[in-house]
Amino acid sequence: MTGRTRHRSPTVAHGVSPLRQARRAIPATLEQVCEDLDKQSRDGSSGITPSMLSGWELGKHITSIRYRRVLAEYYSQPPEVLFAHQDQQLTAATETPRLLVGHHDLRDAMTEVVRNAHRYLAVLGSRSRDTAYLETIETVLAQRPELVHYRVLFGPPHHQVLKDHLLRLLEIRDPQDRSLGVKTLHISIIDDHPRTPERFFCVSESVAVVPVASLTSAEAFDSGVLFEAGVAERLIDHARQCYAAGRKVETNQALRELPTVRS
Numbered sequence: 001m002t003g004r005t006r007h008r009s010p011t012v013a014h015g016v017s018p019l020r021q022a023r024r025a026i027p028a029t030l031e032q033v034c035e036d037l038d039k040q041s042r043d044g045s046s047g048i049t050p051s052m053l054s055g056w057e058l059g060k061h062i063t064s065i066r067y068r069r070v071l072a073e074y075y076s077q078p079p080e081v082l083f084a085h086q087d088q089q090l091t092a093a094t095e096t097p098r099l100l101v102g103h104h105d106l107r108d109a110m111t112e113v114v115r116n117a118h119r120y121l122a123v124l125g126s127r128s129r130d131t132a133y134l135e136t137i138e139t140v141l142a143q144r145p146e147l148v149h150y151r152v153l154f155g156p157p158h159h160q161v162l163k164d165h166l167l168r169l170l171e172i173r174d175p176q177d178r179s180l181g182v183k184t185l186h187i188s189i190i191d192d193h194p195r196t197p198e199r200f201f202c203v204s205e206s207v208a209v210v211p212v213a214s215l216t217s218a219e220a221f222d223s224g225v226l227f228e229a230g231v232a233e234r235l236i237d238h239a240r241q242c243y244a245a246g247r248k249v250e251t252n253q254a255l256r257e258l259p260t261v262r263s
Contacts (some may be wrong), residue, residue, distance in 0.1 A: 002056035017085040020057040022075040032052055037074060037119040059085050062237040071147040080154060082097030095228040101215050103222040109209045110202045111136050117204035122239035125200035129159040138165065144170050146180055152242045154198035158261040166255050189258070201235055208232040
């Protein structure tokens with residue numbers, strides 16, 4: 001901890017989030033807090049920037065577990081208090097999830113997510129093998145150069161068709177290109193680890209489809225839940241965090257070196 005004097009902040013104060021209240025109670029600027037956190041970090045950089053902290057305070061973005069712990073220690077307050085404004089957004093939502101049952105319904109819903117994505121498109125999982133669905137992703141990315149795409153694998157691709165798809169993405173986009181002011185193609189892999197469960201979803205800025213255990217057969221991949229914008233926004237943040245935690249595979253060589261689970 002630094003030498004800054006901290007005062008106990010109230011739980012609620014005129015619409016100001018507990019996280020912002022805690023900072024103001026020190027008092028400290030965004031820059032000062034980030035400077036303190038950098039000094040506390042072992043390598044001299046906490047990874048938290050003033051813009052990130054501001055976004056968390058305003059509830060525009062969701063703070064990961066790692067950074068919740070860092071800030072909870074810094075402010076000497078429990079995470080459930082500091083980040084209540086972020087978590088209450090979900091429980092206060094009026095959106096109604098829709099159950100998807102049947103292979104065609106699930107595939108059509110995921111394809112519609114892709115077709116209607118204009119700002120963000122994130123896809124997680126290593127088991128995709130539906131050629132039409134993957135081709136739709138390629139078409140949309142080619143048509144909308146400003147669309148930011150995240151693809152996160154959990155372990156190596158299970159099918160060659162997915163590996164080929166990833167290689168085609170590199171033909172459509174250069175992950176190093178910043179001509180639009182931002183990076184628009186992000187590909188990473190979470191290497192197999194017993195503490196990192198595989199997860200699957202397809203999400204845009206306005207809607208998300210999350211596959212669930214089949215409601216028809218133990219061997220089928222044919223059920224899911226469709227969520228609207230409130231949940232979709234959270235899952236976009238989830239995808240960003242997974243991408244950042246993964247190993248980048250954004251060159252032809254890196255992708256070609258990935259094995260496939262099945263030939």
